[in-house]
Amino acid sequence: EDKVVQSPLSLVVHEGDTVTLNCSYEVTNFRSLLWYKQEKKAPTFLFMLTSSGIEKKSGRLSSILDKKELSSILNITATQTGDSAIYLCAVENSGGSNYKLTFGKGTLLTVNP
Amino acid sequence: NAGVMQNPRHLVRRRGQEARLRCSPMKGHSHVYWYRQLPEEGLKFMVYLQKENIIDESGMPKERFSAEFPKEGPSILRIQQVVRGDSAAYFCASSPYRGPQPQHFGDGTRLSIL
Numbered sequence: 001e002d003k004v005v006q007s008p009l010s011l012v013v014h015e016g017d018t019v020t021l022n023c024s025y026e027v028t029n030f031r032s033l034l035w036y037k038q039e040k041k042a043p044t045f046l047f048m049l050t051s052s053g054i055e056k057k058s059g060r061l062s063s064i065l066d067k068k069e070l071s072s073i074l075n076i077t078a079t080q081t082g083d084s085a086i087y088l089c090a091v092e093n094s095g096g097s098n099y100k101l102t103f104g105k106g107t108l109l110t111v112n113p
Numbered sequence: 114n115a116g117v118m119q120n121p122r123h124l125v126r127r128r129g130q131e132a133r134l135r136c137s138p139m140k141g142h143s144h145v146y147w148y149r150q151l152p153e154e155g156l157k158f159m160v161y162l163q164k165e166n167i168i169d170e171s172g173m174p175k176e177r178f179s180a181e182f183p184k185e186g187p188s189i190l191r192i193q194q195v196v197r198g199d200s201a202a203y204f205c206a207s208s209p210y211r212g213p214q215p216q217h218f219g220d221g222t223r224l225s226i227l
Contacts, residue, residue: 004155023121034215042117042204042218043156088156099167099208101216103155 002027005103006089013079014112021074021107023089030093033065033072034101038086046074074089079111116140117207117219118187121213125225126195134190134222138207145188146216147173147180150202162188192224 003026013019025033032050036043047056049065049072056063065073076083086108090101118137126132138145143164148156152154158172162182173180177195192199202223206216 036218043173045215045217048215090156100158100161100172101148101156101206102158103148105153106156 002091002093002102004089004091004102004104006093006107007106008089008107010108010110012110012112014082017079017111018075018077019079021076021087021089021109022071023073024069024071024105025089025091025102026070027064027091027093027102030067031092031099032108034090034092035063035072035074036088038088039084043088076109079109081111081113084109084111103104117142117205117217119203119219119222121222122220123225125227127227128196129194132192132195132199132220132224134192134203134205134224135187136190136205136207136219137187138205139209139217142207142209142217144208144210145182146206146208147188147190148204150204150221152201156204159190164206186206195224195226197226200224 005024007022032048034048035046047063052067060077065072086106088106090103116139120135131209147159150156156211160173161169163226177193180192202221204218204221206218208214
């Protein structure tokens, strides 16, 4: 069974801190790894990673995939209170005809002013 | 958010009633996925549909649950004879075609069973 483990489960930081969120996975037929940010409502898409070692950046957020270690990290620099959310990691399984996502339980990030 | 529309946002049912959850994918998206999020749990895959076809329903309970995505209209997730354990947030996601494309999520339907 496909498995995604995120750490830490929760994290409290002060504005301006840099955080690193971790995601490790076990999946047959790996296709991609995705990061989402979930506040009160829908998970919103952040990154999709398919190739190892290539960093993706969007403003203060960046992410990289390590296929050898079966893991990924999400970095957030100069955190702001608006970064407070649950960050979800998911892997896409392309086995057969489906592309379902297997999610981790998420990391709850709280950024205090 | 991403434009996937789900309704209702909140749904309250008594045990034994039926629940119908609707999802309209983003414009141009023909692939729909349903996920369930239980308290303290991650999102769990339930079913993957294309227009008029169920592609993968491996995550959906065999009894009481069904899903459809007709040629016209939204995708429907139907839960018959609901029980307390069905209380959860149900999210729908869509993508334009089969991978690798990110799935975009709706705001979810929060189902509460009295």
